[in-house]
Amino acid sequence: ESVELIRQAKDFVELGETIDTKNSTAEVIKSGSPVAVGELVVVALTDIKPDDYGAAMAVGVFSLPKLSTDAITAGARVYLKGGKIQLDKTSAVAAGIAWEDAGADTTEVAVKLNV
Numbered sequence: 798e799s800v801e802l803i804r805q806a807k808d809f810v811e812l813g814e815t816i817d818t819k820n821s822t823a824e825v826i827k828s829g830s831p832v833a834v835g836e837l838v839v840v841a842l843t844d845i846k847p848d849d850y851g852a853a854m855a856v857g858v859f860s861l862p863k864l865s866t867d868a869i870t871a872g873a874r875v876y877l878k879g880g881k882i883q884l885d886k887t888s889a890v891a892a893g894i895a896w897e898d899a900g901a902d903t904t905e906v907a908v909k910l911n912v
Contacts, residue, residue: 815854818851820850821848827844828842838890838911840910862905868899871898872894873894875894876889876890876892877890893912895907
């Protein structure tokens with residue numbers, strides 16, 4: 798009901814859960830891959846071919862690849878660099894908040910995007 802009221806607002810564009818994302822690389826962006834769109838981190842919902850657009854999710858909690866050397870605790874701010882979640886923000890894009898603990902010997906971590 799409240800979503801319907803929002804949609805009636807004259808300035809409403811969309812809920813902002815997904816965004817069309819252009820693949821500006823020479824490689825296919827695989828479904829489930831984290832991608833930086835400016836300062837926004839999104840997760841591709843489909844495979845996106847080079848020079849093509851595809852839908853990507855900008856909200857939610859996703860299991861994402863991480864640096865295996867980082868021990869990440871739930872609630873920590875995490876960053877995306879080189880397609881992997883990490884603790885170091887140098888030359889990285891803020892990805893969100895770790896949703897679980899992930900030890901230094903692991904290669905994935907659940908992340909709540911863009912918070």
